[in-house]
Amino acid sequence: MRLMSRTGLAALAVGTALLAGAAPAFADTAPSAVPSSPAVTEASPVPSATEDAGDAGDAREATKAPSAVPSQVGVVPRGAADTGVGEDSEGHGTLIGGGAAAAAFAAAGAGFLVVRRRRANGA
Amino acid sequence: MSPLSRRALAAAALTVLLTGCGGPADRTTDGASAAPGTPSAPAPTRTAQAARPLARSVPVALRIPAIGVDTPLLRLGLRADGTVEVPPVEAHDRAGWYGHSPTPGQTGPSVILGHVTVGEYGDGVFRHLDRLRRGDRIAARLGNGTTAAFAVTEVRTVDKADFPTEDVYGNVDRPELRLITCGGPRSGDGYRDNVIVFAALTSDSTTISAGER
Known part of the structure; x- marks a missing residue:
């Protein structure tokens, strides 16, 4: 047992x-x-x-x-900064266009005067 | 029979010991796996040069003696397309502080923008920003009457297509300043590049004198 x-x-x-x-x-x-x-x-x-x-x-x-640190810049902009305005197309365009027209007008006027003098001399 | 019970007792004790060793080993694994998730320095590892950050105060004027800049500052925000706002063309003689950036002297990159040229208006306030050299001084006068003085650390010209957003707007561990304008080849409607001046707060803030460079 x-x-x-x-x-x-x-x-x-x-x-x-x-x-x-x-x-x-x-x-x-x-x-x-x-x-x-x-x-x-x-x-x-x-x-x-x-x-x-x-x-x-x-x-x-x-x-x-x-x-996971909060950003020091609250909202980060997209892409680059557009901080340069190029040649002003209106301003410079107007100046360049105006200058060309004035030169063409002056040349036409001079040609008219020369032709007129030649005709006057010939006559 | 007593030897048998002794063996049984010994076996039981051994198992208890083995079970006890298993737990801590697993916890160590947990600890080891948790460790890699936590590192990461929050900011670049540039060490601060003992210039104490200043209290927040909105800048009201900017002076860069080396290139003859002395301008009041506008406050700029964001355009609808998410790009940074720039001073209006009419205000070509002024620069602007990006209002979502820290104020000059606070820890972080404070951002100020200005035009290089403004079409028919001629030169912009930051026309000669690319002439700055390392060590040149910049002073931002704050609304509370103090002046945050900075020294140029780097001048970079970058293609706008590769604008270094992180370098300009990313966190830093000391008060810094970014001056941004355009540069590089100019076409009919703008410039190809951005000129970015990086500067760090110097310890002589609030004491910069009028004639100091």
């Missing part, structure tokens, strides 16, 4: 030990599966963003994105 109870106790102990051994085996897989998948999902977007950043524009985006 004593022998039986000892055997029973021993079997119980072994069973418990086996169960306890199996539990960590599950525990090992379960926690490692859970953290490892977020670790993969967390890690992959960041390196892939940097790896995908082939051109300069994307690289700028990549360096800007993680900093």
Whole structure:
């Protein structure tokens, strides 16, 4: 009887030990599966963003994105600044056009005078 | 039979030990995976040169002795198309401060724009901006009576098609100034390039004298 109870106790102990051994085996897989998948999902977007950043524009985006610091410039304008007005087409155009017309008129007038003098001399 | 129970007890103790080791190992993994997500310096790694930022105050005038600029400042905003507003052509003698940027002397890039030429009106206020050299002084007088003094750090001429938005408007770790105008070849309706002057606040703000370069 004593022998039986000892055997029973021993079997119980072994069973418990086996169960306890199996539990960590599950525990090992379960926690490692859970953290490892977020670790993969967390890690992959960041390196892939940097790896995908082939051109300069994307690289700028990549360096800007993680900093999550508010922009010191409230609204960033688009593109370049148009801070140079070229030659004023109206003003200069008028001047150039006016000057050409005046020169043409003067040349026509001079030609008329020459023809008239020649005719006068010939007559 | 007692040896058996001892073995069983030993096995149970070993499993408990193994289970106990598993947890912390996973937490370390978590910690390690969290670490790469957090770095990233917020701003370029230029180290500030002991010029203390000034209180916010809207700029009212700009002086650049090296190129003879002494102008009141307008306040500029955005155009409907999202580009930056520039001073009106009639106000060719004035520059303008971009109102969405920090005021001169605050930490960040304060942006001031002016024309290089204004068609029939002739030269703009920033006609000779490209003549500035590293170390030239710029003084922005603020509405609160103080003066923010800057020293030129770089002058850049860039194609408008490749405007360096991040370099001009991006965050910096000290008070800086950007002066912007046009430059390069001129066609009938404008210029190909932008001239951008980069400057940093100097420690002698509010003390710049009238004749100082």
